[in-house]
Amino acid sequence: MPANLTAQYREAEAKYKSATSPQEQLVALQGMLREIPKHKGTEKMQADIKKRIAKLRKQSSKPGGGSSGKPLHHIDREGVGQVIVCGAPNSGKSRLVAELTQATPEVTDYPFTTRRPTAGMMKFEDVQIQLVDTPPLAPETLEAWQMAQIANADIALLLFDVNDPLLLDQTDFILAQFRERGLALTGGKPKLRVLGNKIDRTGGRANFDAWNELYGDQFEPVPFSIEGPQLSNLSRQLFAMLDMVRVYTKRPGHALSRDDAPFVLKRGASVLDAAAAVHKDLVQRFQFAKVWNSDLFEGQRVEKTYLVQDGDIVEIHSS
Numbered sequence: 001m002p003a004n005l006t007a008q009y010r011e012a013e014a015k016y017k018s019a020t021s022p023q024e025q026l027v028a029l030q031g032m033l034r035e036i037p038k039h040k041g042t043e044k045m046q047a048d049i050k051k052r053i054a055k056l057r058k059q060s061s062k063p064g065g066g067s068s069g070k071p072l073h074h075i076d077r078e079g080v081g082q083v084i085v086c087g088a089p090n091s092g093k094s095r096l097v098a099e100l101t102q103a104t105p106e107v108t109d110y111p112f113t114t115r116r117p118t119a120g121m122m123k124f125e126d127v128q129i130q131l132v133d134t135p136p137l138a139p140e141t142l143e144a145w146q147m148a149q150i151a152n153a154d155i156a157l158l159l160f161d162v163n164d165p166l167l168l169d170q171t172d173f174i175l176a177q178f179r180e181r182g183l184a185l186t187g188g189k190p191k192l193r194v195l196g197n198k199i200d201r202t203g204g205r206a207n208f209d210a211w212n213e214l215y216g217d218q219f220e221p222v223p224f225s226i227e228g229p230q231l232s233n234l235s236r237q238l239f240a241m242l243d244m245v246r247v248y249t250k251r252p253g254h255a256l257s258r259d260d261a262p263f264v265l266k267r268g269a270s271v272l273d274a275a276a277a278v279h280k281d282l283v284q285r286f287q288f289a290k291v292w293n294s295d296l297f298e299g300q301r302v303e304k305t306y307l308v309q310d311g312d313i314v315e316i317h318s319s
Helices: 007-018 022-035 040-060 093-100 144-152 167-180 204-215 230-241 271-278 281-285
Strands: 082-087 118-124 127-133 155-161 191-197 221-223 244-249 263-266 286-292 298-302 313-318
Touching (some): 082 144, 118 230, 191 230, 263 271, 281 313
Parallel strands (some): 155 191, 244 313
Antiparallel strands (some): 286 298
């Protein structure tokens, strides 16, 4: 009997696949169990979901397994990656997060409006990336947790207003904080992307060029404007920086489709890693896979060492 899974169930399943914490997984699994059609064709799926829910509940009941006692600045990771949006006062951080996500940080024309981090989810095609707006990096307000939060992120998106009269002082202060905590300005973790914001203002481009001439040998600033075309490309650029690939699965005998939520793996993952993401039992039972993508393969058979590419559709054959 076919499962006839609903759109609501697939949405809950997508949230489970992209969850990055046991709490997120538990909520998503509960949603899957609630939305799955209740008939004989889904009995095994229901049993598997219930088993996973029970396992997560058991883990959360252990000492230290709960979520209580978290500091106010703590942000649970969600989506396929976490991007900390940080920078100088009044550099446009909150507006950037508001434009790219459904979050509602307070946006004003005066500095120091943001007091606590605010998270929102930015959509890139069929996945979600978490953006976290944070208080400004400034001598008057800097707290130790801000730099720790940056260090633990996948990407630090660092903004400056290139028209601010204090731009050079702000840059020197922030770079000093990065060096003091051993955070690399190029390479390393978190990956750093520096935006010279508000280049659309009068004199903005000239200010950016002068700033870049002074600091370009230390990091690679990018000219940026929330009002310009750079905004629409940012989600794709951030996803590329995460070094992730999206893998779609296909059951033998079924049509090709990328409609279901993908499994998101680190770049360099093999098709065997993809099989493990689908179900751990497939690792031992794996025989071969067929792969479809837009560049090379149209159902070509591959072995377990094949490295999956972003957008691959994989059909796994097991014993």
